[in-house]
């Protein structure tokens with residue numbers, strides 16, 4: 001069932017109508033401009049207002065002409081004395097001579113039409129001009145001044161001019177004109193931020209802040225820490241935290257259940273494992289169990305670096321549920337991952353005589369029917385699958401626990417859908433990529449989290465180095481030697497998008513080349529666009545050691561477990577996300593051999609790209625890598641483009657506003673404790689904030705409560 005369907009439609013408060021008017025309503029904005037703006041910025045006036053300047057032009061400098069510095073931006077009041085108009089068809093510029101009491105200048109125009117220049121700068125009249133000045137043959141020239149105004153209209157010349165990020169087809173003038181119109185329509189809105197917070201930071205009211213950010217006067221005003229920007233960022237974070245808390249309030253509205261099994265299955269599992277649990281696994285399993293013993297519905301995030309052993313932790317939670325007779329589902333982001341979880345969990349459960357189920361979108365109809373029947377009648381206690389688990393026809397006999405192997409690809413919505421497939425369903429989210437706390441909060445709100453911060457013993461550190469890709473021949477020669485010694489290696493080619501044909505081609509070409517260069521290593525190729533059978537055969541021959549080299553796209557990112565493989569080569573490392581590279585690197589360093597990871601990059605590297613590779617070389621700590629990545633790239637990219645339903649901030653910058661997020665969380669808690677249904681005038685203000693950030697769905701939950 002669609003979780004939205006139970007709730008009545010949300011009505012936008014009237015106070016916001018002006019802000020949500022379409023951009024074409026603004027003077028100077030026609031369909032064409034609105035179309036351009038829509039692509040990059042949005043279609044409403046409020047979207048334009050959230051498009052903040054990235055620079056400021058200072059037009060206050062009015063030097064004497066002889067003192068002008070080459071290349072300086074100057075504003076001068078001058079008398080126009082002469083025009084040197086080029087003959088028709090000539091490529092010579094149109095030169096205008098002008099002067100004031102300090103000296104003379106030339107104003108230059110190229111390719112002008114008609115009498116434009118004559119009208120702009122009439123002889124014998126004074127004009128204020130502003131633009132970039134240059135010295136040329138002992139004379140000051142200004143080519144195509146930014147502004148020309150008559151002295152009596154000096155007020156029209158902006159002293160400080162905001163600079164906006166532009167997209168193709170947009171000129172600064174177009175955007176500034178539209179922005180002027182938008183700024184004129186800013187309403188006064190009631191305050192939603194706690195007065196004590198406002199006072200503490202001396203933040204302006206919303207409408208003041210909004211106007212001020214568009215009128216910067218110094219570079220300082222553009223900083224994320226300026227009072228105006230910080231205030232607007234806080235608004236956005238508060239809306240985010242409120243919305244998440246309300247979704248959470250809604251999803252825990254239904255009473256949870258107590259899952260307290262007798263421990264029999266769990267003991268059997270532990271007894272048959274060839275190793276003992278790490279201290280961290282043991283602790284996290286107990287943290288989960290404590291939640292399971294309570295009537296509140298569990299929503300817990302389990303974070304653990306690659307190879308920390310999350311699968312086993314999840315399995316213990318699922319077995320507890322199974323001991324009580326209820327069912328568990330494990331939701332994986334891709335088919336390959338679902339298959340891998342299925343394989344490793346099947347192996348662990350085999351000694352217990354338990355067979356888990358597997359549900360994928362692409363399955364033979366008969367197979368699918370059998371699994372669905374087993375889930376519906378309760379014969380299957382543990383099912384592993386992809387998005388297919390969320391489909392309408394999927395029913396459980398008694399679902400008690402949903403484990404989401406997140407990879408940041410599922411949103412709040414998917415978790416709600418799974419929750420509705422049973423009653424009082426507990427949710428456990430596993431993230432292989434460690435998320436900095438700030439990001440976790442914006443994606444999940446205030447949820448409980450557990451860290452598996454210890455790896456199974458005996459893991460050797462991985463040495464990471466980098467080389468430009470034109471040294472590939474040397475690398476292959478070296479590889480030949482070590483593979484002949486019996487080692488195994490991964491060679492990863494980038495595949496950012498599973499539908500990217502060019503990347504697949506590049507991987508295939510690399511494979512052909514490596515097969516020719518290293519025939520004794522029996523290289524195998526796997527990528528996401530192969531049929532499952534071919535891929536499984538290739539993986540299997542690598543797993544058994546028959547093949548020494550596996551050429552792969554990122555399908556081996558997670559879950560692949562071949563302890564003997566000790567070498568990882570990542571081609572075009574500059575194209576990968578750090579977190580993803582860390583995942584890939586986690587495929588080695590699982591066995592007894594010392595392991596290595598080589599990052600092949602295409603030179604030259606940008607400064608950021610080279611800083612990113614350096615982080616990989618310096619650190620094996622997933623948390624640190626994620627934090628550094630956040631600083632270098634910003635949250636949108638760290639969380640990955642594929643995330644759904646997770647916030648994208650336009651005003652807040654988590655690399656700077658992390659402390660504001662913490663405050664927003666606290667204010668959210670206070671509000672929901674004191675006024676859970678957002679009643680009265682105080683409540684209305686918060687609803688206005690939610691509507692301002694289009695967190696409409698959160699507001700509709702109030703009606704459902």
Ligand code: ADP
Pocket residue numbers: 275276277278281304305306307308309310311312432456457559561
């Ligand atoms: P991840 O946290 O990356 O999902 P996995 O659950 O895939 O890690 O576990 C990685 C590997 O470590 C698997 O081969 C698993 O069997 C093994 N493993 C898990 N827990 C332990 C442990 N306590 N001692 C030794 N090996 C373990």
Ligand code: MG
Pocket residue numbers: 310311432558559
């Ligand atoms: Mg795993």
